[in-house]
Structures are given as structure tokens and as C-alpha cells.
Amino acid sequence: MATHIHGRDSSADRPRPDDVAADQSAADGPRQLTRPSWTYVARRSVREFIRDECPDMAAALTYYSVLSLFPALVALASLPALIGQDSQRTTDQLVGIVQDIAPSLVTSDLEGPINQLTNAPGAGSALIIGLLVALWSASGYIGGFGRAMNRIYDVDEGRPFWKLRPQQxxxxxxxxxxxxxxxxxxVVSGPVARAIGDAIGVGDTAVTVWNIAKWPALVLIVVVIVAMLYWGTPNVRRPRFRxxxxxxxxxxxxxxxxxAAFGLYVANFGSYDRTYGSLAGVVIFLLWLWLTNLAxxxxxxxxxxxxxxRELLAGVRAEEAIQLPPRDTRKIEKDSEKHATLVRRGLRLRQSGGDDTSLPEKRP
Incomplete structure (x- = not known):
């Protein structure tokens, strides 16, 4: 079956029956890449980054990031209310975190939707429904990232909606x-760590340990997030989870x-305040999100x-297309049938001179 992906006909690039064994061999485990292989990887990565128009995709993901931000905050602030905790305290703490990290954002606009959701009459069912709606809205970024990953791997989305959406x-x-x-x-600083340390009798030691331990913990969280995005969003079966x-x-x-470089530039050389006035903070935040998605x-x-x-070293014909099996192909097949139907109707319209009902629809 031919599939057209981003203007490229990939039908000739997909695995053929005699390639199945080689494909499996390549997928069984990583091969030791040679120095020329790493050079090839680096050069082709840059080329494909440009060819796939990744700066434009990063801009789209920045849009989805902002669009998902407020629903995500509402959903997070609503979680404690489900187990009977003080939702107002959680709201205040969450808004404070946003204010500390991105003071340019209008945090006063966050409190209204959160309080309205958590304090609504009949909070049980209303809260659950509101939380699901907020979570649904916040999943826009994950969906956008999945489409970007599919483009990078040159594969169409084949998972049906009922399977894809719960995963997202x-x-x-x-x-x-x-x-x-x-x-x-x-956000949690030395005084908070000191208060916890005093409560358990370790005092200054808690501050020292916290200042050291929080950075590896932060790196670990970032590693987990990136690993989940890379493994869980594209419609390809990776050889193994890394x-x-x-x-x-x-x-x-x-x-x-x-x-770090962007922060240094903004602090010492940027003129965003003069150019954008009161919107400078928002623009800086958007640029930082764009750089994050580019990376x-x-x-x-x-x-x-x-x-x-790895596939090339295993003898797989992967020069044109990476030979990873898709997670699912049902949506691809359904979309292909719909496209074929439109093509047949277009042919009938052309052959009939505008009266397409005069010709019977022919199926292949």
C-alpha cells in the first residue's frame, strides 16, 4: 500500500518481504557505530532537521504549549480537591510557583477558573468532569508533539482515535x-529546606543537602519527560525503551x-523592554519555549x-526511509480508502464533463 507522507511517496521505501529478517536483526539491539557512522548521523540529522521544517514545527509546539498551560494548571490545582484536601491552599501555592518561575504571566487570571471549578456546587461530579475537560485541553501539546515525531520518522499516524487519545x-x-x-x-528555597531540617533536627545540613540534591533530581525529571515523549508519541515501534x-x-x-545563553543575552544585551513594552516578559517566555522545542x-x-x-550497518535498505514497524496501521488504511474514493469520484467527474452521476462508480 502506498502512503504519501509530507509530499514524499514512501511506498518504494517500506520494508519488502525479503527484508523482514534483516529488519528484525537491526531491531534486536544497538550496533556499535563507527566513526564514519556518527559523522553520517550528525550530518543527516542537521539536514533532516531543516528538511522536516523543525523550526516551524517548534513554533507550532510553542503555540500548543501556551494553549495547554492554563488547562494543565487548572487540572493540577484540582487534583487535591478530589481527595478532600484544601483546594484554595493548593491554588495559592500553584499560582505562587507560576509567579516565581514566569512573573510576566498574568497569574490573577489563573485563580478564577481554578476556584470556580473546585468550589462549584456538587463538587464531586462537576470536579471530575472539569478535571477531564482540562486534561483533554492540555493534551494538545502531546498530540502536536506526536505529529512532529511522526514527521521525523516519515510515518503516518495509524492508531485509531479510541486507542490514540487515551494514550495521549x-x-x-x-x-x-x-x-x-x-x-x-x-521554587523551594533554602528557608523551606531549613524549616524542614529544623523539624527533624538536622538544621543547616538540610539546606546543604537540598542545594546539592535538587539539581540531580531536576535532571532526572527532565530525562524521564524526554524519554516518555520520544518513546510514547510516535507511531513507530522502537527496538527498546531507553x-x-x-x-x-x-x-x-x-x-x-x-x-543559559538566552538568559545571559536577555539580561545583558536584549532590548525587549523597549521593543515590546509590557509584553516583553511574555515574548521572552515564548522565545524560551520555542528554543526548548527546537532542542x-x-x-x-x-x-x-x-x-x-544501525539499520544500514545491519544491511537494511534504510537510505530513504527508516524501517521501523508502525504501532498500528488501521487509520492509515481507512484514510487510504477514503482518498481512493475521492480519486474515483474525481475521475468520474472529469470523464462525465461535470455530470458525475452519468457514470457508475468503478472500484478497483
């Missing part, structure tokens, strides 16, 4: 909880260095090209 919602919830944990690690792949490592390092997409490209290099 589960991944969204896990990502939200991890992002919240990372935000808490960034907590830290080469692409994930590159993405995290590039993101960290890029964020994630480049890391994904690097992982894809690493997989291609």
Missing part, C-alpha cells in the same frame, strides 16, 4: 505531574546551554538518524 491523555497527566515536581524543585538515548542527551544539553526536535532527529545508521 495518560502521557499528558504523567508529564504534567513531572513538570509540577520540577517547578517545585526550582531512559537516556543519544538524542535525548543532546536535547537536554542543548536546552540547558541554550537556556527536543533536534534530539528526536538525532535518535531517528542513529536508528537509520
Amino acid at each position: 491523555l495518560a502521557l499528558t497527566l504523567l508529564t504534567m505531574l513531572l513538570v509540577l515536581a520540577a517547578a517545585v524543585l526550582l 531512559w537516556v538515548s543519544a538524542g535525548a542527551f543532546i536535547a537536554i544539553v542543548v536546552w540547558a546551554l541554550g537556556s 527536543l526536535l533536534f534530539g528526536a532527529e538525532f535518535d531517528a538518524e542513529t536508528e537509520r545508521a
Whole structure:
């Protein structure tokens, strides 16, 4: 079956029956890449990053990030109310975290929707429904990232809606909880650690341990988030799950260095205040999100090209397309049938001179 992906006909690039054994051999485990292989991976990663228009996809993901931000915050703030905890206290703490991390955001607009949801009459069912709606809205980023990953791997989305959407919602919830944990690690400061240390009798030691331990913990959270995004979103079956792949490592390092360099530039050389006035903080935040998504997409490209290099070393014809099996093909087949129907109707319309009912529909 021919599938057209991003303007490219990939039918000739898909595995043939005599390639199945070689494909399985390539998927059984990673091969030791040679120095020329790594050079090939690096060069092709840059080329595919440009060819797949990753800067544009990163801009789209930035839009989805902002669109998902408020629903995600509402969902997170609503979780304690489900188990009878003080929702107002949670709301205040969450808004405080956002204010500390991104003071340019209008945090006063967060409290209204959260309080309205958690304090509504009949809070039980209304809260659950509102939480599900917020989670559904927040999953837009995961869906967008999955489409970007499919483009990187040159594969169409084949999972039907009833299978894909629950996966996206589960991944969204896990990502939200991890992002919240990372935000808490960034915001919780020495005085809080000291208070906890005094309560258990260790005092200054708690502050020292916290200042050291929070950074490895933050890195661990970022590693888990990137690993979940790279493994769970595309419609391809990866040979195995990796907590830290080469692409994930590159993405995290590039993101960290890029964020530091961008912060240094904004603090010392940027003129956003003069250009954007009161919107400067929002613009800076959007640019940082764009750089973050650029790093994630480049890391994904690097992982894809690493997989291609392994397949090539295994003798698989992967020069044009990476030969990873899709997770599902039902949606692809259904979309192909719909497209074929439209093509037949177009042919009938052309042959009939505009009166397509005069010709019977012919099926192949």
C-alpha cells in the first residue's frame, strides 16, 4: 500500500518481504557505530532537521504549549480537591510557583477558573468532569508533539482515535505531574529546606543537602519527560525503551546551554523592554519555549538518524526511509480508502464533463 507522507511517496521505501529478517536483526539491539557512522548521523540529522521544517514545527509546539498551560494548571490545582484536601491552599501555592518561575504571566487570571471549578456546587461530579475537560485541553501539546515525531520518522499516524487519545491523555497527566515536581524543585528555597531540617533536627545540613540534591533530581525529571515523549508519541515501534538515548542527551544539553545563553543575552544585551513594552516578559517566555522545542526536535532527529545508521550497518535498505514497524496501521488504511474514493469520484467527474452521476462508480 502506498502512503504519501509530507509530499514524499514512501511506498518504494517500506520494508519488502525479503527484508523482514534483516529488519528484525537491526531491531534486536544497538550496533556499535563507527566513526564514519556518527559523522553520517550528525550530518543527516542537521539536514533532516531543516528538511522536516523543525523550526516551524517548534513554533507550532510553542503555540500548543501556551494553549495547554492554563488547562494543565487548572487540572493540577484540582487534583487535591478530589481527595478532600484544601483546594484554595493548593491554588495559592500553584499560582505562587507560576509567579516565581514566569512573573510576566498574568497569574490573577489563573485563580478564577481554578476556584470556580473546585468550589462549584456538587463538587464531586462537576470536579471530575472539569478535571477531564482540562486534561483533554492540555493534551494538545502531546498530540502536536506526536505529529512532529511522526514527521521525523516519515510515518503516518495509524492508531485509531479510541486507542490514540487515551494514550495521549495518560502521557499528558504523567508529564504534567513531572513538570509540577520540577517547578517545585526550582521554587523551594533554602528557608523551606531549613524549616524542614529544623523539624527533624538536622538544621543547616538540610539546606546543604537540598542545594546539592535538587539539581540531580531536576535532571532526572527532565530525562524521564524526554524519554516518555520520544518513546510514547510516535507511531513507530522502537527496538527498546531507553531512559537516556543519544538524542535525548543532546536535547537536554542543548536546552540547558541554550537556556543559559538566552538568559545571559536577555539580561545583558536584549532590548525587549523597549521593543515590546509590557509584553516583553511574555515574548521572552515564548522565545524560551520555542528554543526548548527546537532542542527536543533536534534530539528526536538525532535518535531517528542513529536508528537509520544501525539499520544500514545491519544491511537494511534504510537510505530513504527508516524501517521501523508502525504501532498500528488501521487509520492509515481507512484514510487510504477514503482518498481512493475521492480519486474515483474525481475521475468520474472529469470523464462525465461535470455530470458525475452519468457514470457508475468503478472500484478497483
